[in-house]
Structure formats: structure tokens, C-alpha cells
Amino acid sequence: MNFSSSPVVSLRDVAIYQDVNTVLSSVNFDIEKGEFVYLVGRTGSGKSSLLKTLYGDLPLLVGQGAVAEFNLGKLPRKQVPYLRRKVGIIFQDFQLLFDRSVAENLAFVLRATGWRDKSKRKQRISEVLMRVGLDAAANKMPHQLSGGEQQRVVVARALLNEPVILFADEPTGNLDPLVADEIMQLFQEINNQGTAVLMATHNYEIINRYPRRVLKCEKGHVLDSNVQEFSLISGYQAS
Numbered sequence: 001m002n003f004s005s006s007p008v009v010s011l012r013d014v015a016i017y018q019d020v021n022t023v024l025s026s027v028n029f030d031i032e033k034g035e036f037v038y039l040v041g042r043t044g045s046g047k048s049s050l051l052k053t054l055y056g057d058l059p060l061l062v063g064q065g066a067v068a069e070f071n072l073g074k075l076p077r078k079q080v081p082y083l084r085r086k087v088g089i090i091f092q093d094f095q096l097l098f099d100r101s102v103a104e105n106l107a108f109v110l111r112a113t114g115w116r117d118k119s120k121r122k123q124r125i126s127e128v129l130m131r132v133g134l135d136a137a138a139n140k141m142p143h144q145l146s147g148g149e150q151q152r153v154v155v156a157r158a159l160l161n162e163p164v165i166l167f168a169d170e171p172t173g174n175l176d177p178l179v180a181d182e183i184m185q186l187f188q189e190i191n192n193q194g195t196a197v198l199m200a201t202h203n204y205e206i207i208n209r210y211p212r213r214v215l216k217c218e219k220g221h222v223l224d225s226n227v228q229e230f231s232l233i234s235g236y237q238a239s
């Protein structure tokens, strides 16, 4: 059987819920291996809810969905950690453990995902830190790093288990424009090496500088720039 052509994300007639409220309906799109896709839409339009459904934080109750060959509609809670090993998740607020070093933050995740061999953990930690340009930071505490460096550690953490896709929710939201651009370049490098990326953002400057396919949450639906033209800005209230 050849799985190589199956998309990393596939949604058919999906509805996204928060509690009993429908946030998005009739959601249909695929994300192919190695694709880079932005997710936009005004505040409250459903971007985070969609991402949460894709990484198993919200249940898929209506429609069919698959991520990294996990069937979201039939995903027992027990299976969620296995899905999480196939995807990398990056939030706006860094969520590092501030009472331990960078290396210990990464080792914590490796231990929790079944890496029993200490020397292999050490090797993997140095590989991912090298990949995000932070090879000298292993023994630093998070508070000794800048915001951009902390976000790089979060990216390194998301890469530990070689995910097929990164889900990033406003990864540059708390960073100044120059640092945001550096993080964006890092995402591009990671993407160029074959990892798909789905990135929710309000940063239209970044989208204009690095144009890619865009999914837009609007009026309870998801528009897809591969299917129809739409304005990035409409319905968005700049602050």
C-alpha cells in the first residue's frame, strides 16, 4: 500500500464546535505533505478552534477528518498522545517550563514520549537546537533568553519527534517585527526540509512577504485561496 500521496490533513464536511455552539461548518480542505498554509480571520472567527480540532483538543463530532493518518472522528482520548507525536504544536505564549534549563525542557518532552535512552535524548536535543540556531543555549534557563530565542526553543520542542506538520497559533504575535521575521524564516527553512506548516496569523505583512496558500475563517465557513479569490483584509478590524 502506498501512503506517500495521502494528505497530512484532510477534512470533509466538518463542523467545528465549542461546547454546543457551531463555530465553523461545511469545512473541506486537504493539506499535502510539505505544504505551507496560512490560517487567517478576525478575532473569534474560529482559527484556534479549528487548530484544536486538528490536534485532538476538541472532538470531531460532524464530518470526516484525518491528520497524519489518525481518524479524528474515531479518536479515543488514549490515542491523542500518539497523534501529538506526529504533529508539532506552537502557541503564541511560549509555555516553556521556567524552572528548568532549555535542555531539560526538551528532555521532559522526550521522556514523556517514550525516549528511554539518555544518550539518544541528548543527541536529539542537540540536533533540534542546532536546527533552530540555538546550539549554545542548552544549559541556559528560559528567562536568560530573549522572546525570539524562547520562541525558537518552542519550535525546537515541536520538532523533537519529527512531526509531519506544525500547527502554529499566532507564533509571532508577541514578537517585534524583526524577530517575527526571523521566526518566519525559521518556519520557511523547516518547511523547505519537508514539514508541512499550518500557521494562524493576524500578521498580513508576513503573508505579503512570504505569500502562500491562505485559509480564511469568515462567517462560519473556511475559504480557501486554492479554490476562490478573496480579500485578506475584509471583515478584519485592524487594532
Ligand SMILES: Nc1ncnc2c1ncn2[C@@H]1O[C@H](COP(=O)(O)OP(=O)(O)OP(=O)(O)O)[C@@H](O)[C@H]1O
Residues within 6 Å of the ligand: 018, 019, 023, 041, 042, 043, 044, 045, 046, 047, 048, 049, 050, 217
Ligand atoms: N473554551 C471555549 N468555550 C466556549 N467557547 C469558546 C471557547 N474558546 C473559544 N470560544 C468561542 O468560539 C469562537 C471561536 O473562537 P476561536 O478562539 O477559535 O477564534 P480565533 O479565530 O482563534 O480568535 P483569535 O484570533 O482571537 O485567537 C468564539 O465565538 C469564541 O468566543
